[in-house]
Amino acid sequence: MRSFFKYVLATITGIVVSTLLLFFIVVGIIGSMVNSVGSGKEAITPNNAVLYINLDHVITEKTEPNPFEDLDMPGFSGAKSLGLNDILARIEAAKADQNIKGIYLNVSGANVGFPTAKAIREAIIDFKSSGKFVVSFADVMTQKSYYINAAADEIYLNPQGTLDFRGLATSVMFFKEALDKLGVDVQILKVGTYKSAVEPFMMNAMSEANKEQVNSYLGSINKTFLTDISNSRNISTDSLQYIADQYLIRDPEDAKKYGFVNDLFYKDQVLDLLRKKLDLAEGKEVPYVSLVDYKNKTNAGAAGASRIAVLYAYGDIVDGEGSDGQIGGDYFSRELRALRTDDKVKAVVLRVNSPGGSALASESIWREVELTKKVKPVIVSMGDYAASGGYYIAAAADSIFADPTTITGSIGVFGMIPNFKNLFNDKLGIHFDAVKTAKFADMDVDMDRALTEEEKTILQTGVNKIYQVFMKRVADGRKLSLAAVDSLGQGRVWTGEQALKLGLVDKLAGLDEAVEAAASKAKLTDYRVSEYPRTKEPFANLLSSSKDKIKLWFLEDELGAYVNYLKEIKKITSQTGVQARIPYRVEIY
Numbered sequence: 001m002r003s004f005f006k007y008v009l010a011t012i013t014g015i016v017v018s019t020l021l022l023f024f025i026v027v028g029i030i031g032s033m034v035n036s037v038g039s040g041k042e043a044i045t046p047n048n049a050v051l052y053i054n055l056d057h058v059i060t061e062k063t064e065p066n067p068f069e070d071l072d073m074p075g076f077s078g079a080k081s082l083g084l085n086d087i088l089a090r091i092e093a094a095k096a097d098q099n100i101k102g103i104y105l106n107v108s109g110a111n112v113g114f115p116t117a118k119a120i121r122e123a124i125i126d127f128k129s130s131g132k133f134v135v136s137f138a139d140v141m142t143q144k145s146y147y148i149n150a151a152a153d154e155i156y157l158n159p160q161g162t163l164d165f166r167g168l169a170t171s172v173m174f175f176k177e178a179l180d181k182l183g184v185d186v187q188i189l190k191v192g193t194y195k196s197a198v199e200p201f202m203m204n205a206m207s208e209a210n211k212e213q214v215n216s217y218l219g220s221i222n223k224t225f226l227t228d229i230s231n232s233r234n235i236s237t238d239s240l241q242y243i244a245d246q247y248l249i250r251d252p253e254d255a256k257k258y259g260f261v262n263d264l265f266y267k268d269q270v271l272d273l274l275r276k277k278l279d280l281a282e283g284k285e286v287p288y289v290s291l292v293d294y295k296n297k298t299n300a301g302a303a304g305a306s307r308i309a310v311l312y313a314y315g316d317i318v319d320g321e322g323s324d325g326q327i328g329g330d331y332f333s334r335e336l337r338a339l340r341t342d343d344k345v346k347a348v349v350l351r352v353n354s355p356g357g358s359a360l361a362s363e364s365i366w367r368e369v370e371l372t373k374k375v376k377p378v379i380v381s382m383g384d385y386a387a388s389g390g391y392y393i394a395a396a397a398d399s400i401f402a403d404p405t406t407i408t409g410s411i412g413v414f415g416m417i418p419n420f421k422n423l424f425n426d427k428l429g430i431h432f433d434a435v436k437t438a439k440f441a442d443m444d445v446d447m448d449r450a451l452t453e454e455e456k457t458i459l460q461t462g463v464n465k466i467y468q469v470f471m472k473r474v475a476d477g478r479k480l481s482l483a484a485v486d487s488l489g490q491g492r493v494w495t496g497e498q499a500l501k502l503g504l505v506d507k508l509a510g511l512d513e514a515v516e517a518a519a520s521k522a523k524l525t526d527y528r529v530s531e532y533p534r535t536k537e538p539f540a541n542l543l544s545s546s547k548d549k550i551k552l553w554f555l556e557d558e559l560g561a562y563v564n565y566l567k568e569i570k571k572i573t574s575q576t577g578v579q580a581r582i583p584y585r586v587e588i589y
Helices: 002-039 084-098 112-126 143-149 174-181 194-202 208-233 237-246 252-257 266-278 329-341 361-372 421-427 453-478 483-486 497-500 511-521 539-541 547-573
Strands: 047-051 101-105 131-141 154-163 185-191 288-290 306-314 315-317 326-330 345-354 356-358 378-385 400-401 405-409 413-419 493-495 527-532 579-581
Touching: 002 421, 047 084, 084 101, 084 112, 084 413, 112 131, 112 143, 112 208, 112 378, 131 143, 131 345, 143 208, 143 539, 154 252, 174 194, 185 194, 185 453, 185 483, 208 237, 208 345, 208 493, 237 579, 252 547, 306 329, 306 511, 326 497, 329 345, 329 361, 345 511, 356 361, 356 378, 361 378, 361 453, 361 579, 400 497, 400 511, 405 497, 413 453, 453 483, 493 497, 497 511
Parallel strands: 047 101, 047 288, 101 131, 131 154, 306 345, 306 527, 315 326, 315 356, 345 378, 378 400, 378 405
Antiparallel strands: 185 413, 356 579, 405 493, 413 579
C-alpha cells in the first residue's frame, strides 16, 4: 500500500511539474509574440553601415513564420531565417538605402539549390550597379558558397581556411540489399525509361539510362557554374575546369595563386578594410545590420492599384490541405480559384519549386491553372525544381520561365507497393488471413503477399493511363504532339537550359522578369505585387501547427541541413497513390 501511494504521489508530482513547465513555456511564447507584434519595432539601420549577409539558415522560397524565433528561453535558440523572397527584396532595398554603403558577405555554407544561389548572386551583382562595394570573407567556402561569394568585388579567405573547388557531384542512396535482408519486396509499377525514382528500391546502383541523364543535367549545371564564376573572376572556363580536374586548390595559398581570392586575411584585417571603405577611425566599431534583421523592402506598388499575384507553390505536392512547405492539392486549388475571381488581381505568377508528388493533386491544380488562364494571364516562374508533378502544374501556363540550372521535366509516373511477406512470416512469425467478398477486394491492401500477375496488369494499366493524361496536359499546354512529349518524357530530367531548347520552357529568367511578363500580357503599367498564400501571424501559425510541424521546428534547430534526410525518409514512407515525382533528392555538392 505504501508503495502504491508512493507511485501515485510521484505521478501527481510529475503532472503538476509538467503542467507548470508547459504553462511557463506557453506564457513565454505568447509574451514574446505580443512584444514582437505589439511593438512593431524594426532593426534600426545605423548611418554609414554595411549589410551583413551570412545565409547560415534554411532558405525556403518564401519566409515561413516561426513562432519560436523571437523566444529567449533555455532550450530555444531563437534562430531566425529568411525565405528567398525576402532575401532578394532586402538586398534590393539596401541598394537604394542611403545608410547602407556596402555589403559584407560572410557565406561559408549555402544549403540551397543552384537556381537559388544564382538568384542571390544576381541580386548582389545588381546591388553593385549602385556604386556600393561588396566585400566577402570566410574561414571556409564550399563550392556553392564560393559561387555566391564570387559575386563580390573583393574576396578574402582565412590564411588557415579552406576553399573547395573540385567539380560537381551527386549521389544516390540505394536500399535494395537492405530491403532484401529485411525480407521486403517492393513491387514497382512505372512508366518511363528514365523514371528512376524507383531504382533505389529495386537496384543497388544506377541504371545506364539514369547515369546518362544525370551526366547530362550535371554537365549543364556545371557549365553555368563555371561560366558565372569566370565572368566574376576573369578566369576562363577552360582554366576553371582544369583546376577542378587536377584539384589544384588544396591550400589557401592555392586559392590566391589561381585568382579565386584577392588575398588571405584574418577577420581583423577584413574589419580594418571595411573601416577604410567607410572612412572610420582605426579601432572604431564597424556599423552593420544583419540581413535577417534588416526590414526595409522595396515599394510593392500603390495601395489599391491593380495587382499581380505571386503564388508560391513549393515543396511536395500532396493530397488534401498539406501544410507549410507542402503544396496541398485542395488548398492550392482553392487559392487559385480565389485569385481567379478576385477582380483586383489582373495576372497570376505561379512560382514553382517542387520535385512533384501526388499525380491526383497535380491534376487538380493543373485544372485550376487552366481555368485561371482563360480569365487572366498565368506565368510560371521555376525555382530549384519544377519536375514531374511540379512540371505538371506548370504545363498549362501562358509562359514558363526557368533558371538555367532548374531541375525540370521528369514527365513520368510510378507507384510502389511493398510486400512484407518474408519479413512478417519468416522473420517475425506473423501471419495474416483474409476473408473477402470479391476477387480483388484485398488488391494493394494486403501487404503480406505478392501481387498476382492479373493484379499487376490492372494496376499497371492504371499507371499507364495517368501517364497518357500527363502527356496530354503537356502536349496541349506546350503545343506539342503526344509523340514529341513522349520522346522528351519517359521520366527524363532536364535542366532549364536544356528544357528551353526542347520547348518545355519559354525563357531563361527569374521571378522579376516573370512578373514583368505578366504585367505586359495584362497590359498593366501601374500595379502592385502581392504575395500568396498570405503569411499567417506567428501566434495563429502556432495554434494551427500540427505536432509533426512543431517537432520539425525543433529538429531543424538541432540538425540544420541534415534534417532534410529525415524529411526524405518521412516522405517515402508517407507516399500513397500514383506519384509524379522527381527520381530522388538531387543533392549536388
